[in-house]
Amino acid sequence: MRDPTGFLGEEYRQLAAADLDWKLRQLEGPSAPRCTIDGHPVLMLCSNNYLGLSNHPRLKEAAIEAVRTRGVGSGSVRPIAGNMDLHVELEKRLARFKGAEASLVFQTGFAANAGLIPQLVGEGDLIVSDELNHGSIIDGVRLARSERAVYRHGDTDDLERVLREAEGRAPAPGRILVITDGVFSMDGDIAPLDRIAAVAADHGAMVYVDDAHGEGVLGEGGRGIVSHYHLPRDRVHVEMGTFSKAFGVVGGHISGSSDLVRFAYNKSRTWLLSGSHPPAVVAACIAAIDVLESEPKHVARLWELTRRFKRAMADLGFDLGSSATPITPVIVGDSATARKLSDRIFELGVFALPIVFPMVAKDKARLRTIMNAALTDDDLEFAIATFRKAGRELRLI
Numbered sequence: 001m002r003d004p005t006g007f008l009g010e011e012y013r014q015l016a017a018a019d020l021d022w023k024l025r026q027l028e029g030p031s032a033p034r035c036t037i038d039g040h041p042v043l044m045l046c047s048n049n050y051l052g053l054s055n056h057p058r059l060k061e062a063a064i065e066a067v068r069t070r071g072v073g074s075g076s077v078r079p080i081a082g083n084m085d086l087h088v089e090l091e092k093r094l095a096r097f098k099g100a101e102a103s104l105v106f107q108t109g110f111a112a113n114a115g116l117i118p119q120l121v122g123e124g125d126l127i128v129s130d131e132l133n134h135g136s137i138i139d140g141v142r143l144a145r146s147e148r149a150v151y152r153h154g155d156t157d158d159l160e161r162v163l164r165e166a167e168g169r170a171p172a173p174g175r176i177l178v179i180t181d182g183v184f185s186m187d188g189d190i191a192p193l194d195r196i197a198a199v200a201a202d203h204g205a206m207v208y209v210d211d212a213h214g215e216g217v218l219g220e221g222g223r224g225i226v227s228h229y230h231l232p233r234d235r236v237h238v239e240m241g242t243f244s245k246a247f248g249v250v251g252g253h254i255s256g257s258s259d260l261v262r263f264a265y266n267k268s269r270t271w272l273l274s275g276s277h278p279p280a281v282v283a284a285c286i287a288a289i290d291v292l293e294s295e296p297k298h299v300a301r302l303w304e305l306t307r308r309f310k311r312a313m314a315d316l317g318f319d320l321g322s323s324a325t326p327i328t329p330v331i332v333g334d335s336a337t338a339r340k341l342s343d344r345i346f347e348l349g350v351f352a353l354p355i356v357f358p359m360v361a362k363d364k365a366r367l368r369t370i371m372n373a374a375l376t377d378d379d380l381e382f383a384i385a386t387f388r389k390a391g392r393e394l395r396l397i
């Protein structure tokens with residue numbers, strides 16, 4: 001009899017033969033700049049823990065204290081019996097931090113996008129999405145019953161064209177949602193959210209920004225992309241983000257009007273039907289906001305190191321693409337070269353993974369580095385020296 005699961009092994013072997021399978025690395029100990037991966041001591045240069053908060057003593061203490069006072073689980077989904085005082089406090093603190101009327105915490109950023117996007121638009125409506133948006137937006141868009149259109153990456157003239165064409169059709173779309181990443185995770189460039197918001201306003205469209213890589217990084221004290229552009233709050237209707245990156249913990253969130261938040265938690269199935277965060281997670285997220293508000297040195301250090309790293313790498317002759325943030329791609333050409341560079345710097349003691357086709361164009365394979373505020377000056381020099389050595393050996397510079 002034919003094995004109904006035969007495709008599992010077959011498809012995996014095809015991926016592996018094309019060298020497209022994930023070879024999982026094991027981190028032994030905390031996610032810190034000096035860490036151990038697969039038994040090998042390395043400098044971590046590709047974590048999303050931008051500010052080192054996942055090891056901050058105030059976050060660790062808050063988590064431990066929450067376990068002592070409230071246990072390890074919430075016991076339910078939030079709409080039934082799992083809405084703890086800590087969840088409500090976190091949302092109040094986040095809204096204040098963002099300068100928004102209200103905030104709502106989801107289990108993850110992925111759950112926020114997958115749960116909310118398909119509720120904001122329906123049949124007869126339209127979503128217009130940047131061509132390089134994150135996979136969780138793409139899945140959220142696929143769950144929506146609306147029409148979909150894509151505009152060229154970061155190109156507001158093309159966005160305008162797409163909106164004009166849609167309005168020229170009969171019947172014209174009902175609601176329109178324009179959606180973009182704030183910082184694009186493969187290139188580190190910043191969406192022109194000021195111009196996107198202006199074009200959207202001209203067409204009566206809603207604006208949704210996924211600021212997963214902007215929070216804790218951009219704007220006043222790491223308040224994110226809306227703060228970065230000094231945009232009035234009513235210009236960006238959904239500001240979505242995550243506690244899993246610069247905040248150093250885990251959890252998704254949205255901020256906006258009170259109407260948005262009440263709508264979102266009554267309608268998003270990922271929120272309604274999935275257990276709420278354990279108290280330790282929520283307490284650590286509250287402590288992360290405390291740290292951002294009271295210790296501005298982390299964001300300042302992140303940018304200082306980012307500027308120094310980019311300048312040194314550009315001086316060495318590396319192609320850093322269009323990055324304007326701590327995400328710094330080192331673009332080397334084909335996939336094999338990117339893999340070789342990654343393997344060589346790993347041997348020398350630096351960890352950054354290659355990003356290759358199909359995640360990026362065939363001739364734009366890269367190592368994606370992410371700067372981290374917890375690096376010492378010596379760590380930074382070591383990272384640069386390692387790229388210099390490996391880059392010269394492989395004749396990239």
Ligand SMILES: *Cc1c(COP(=O)(O)O)cnc(C)c1O
Pocket residue numbers: 108109110111134136181185210211212213241242243244250251252
């Ligand atoms: C990481 C990321 C997400 C997902 O966030 P999680 O909280 O980790 O699920 C969503 N959008 C973007 C742009 C991201 O980079």
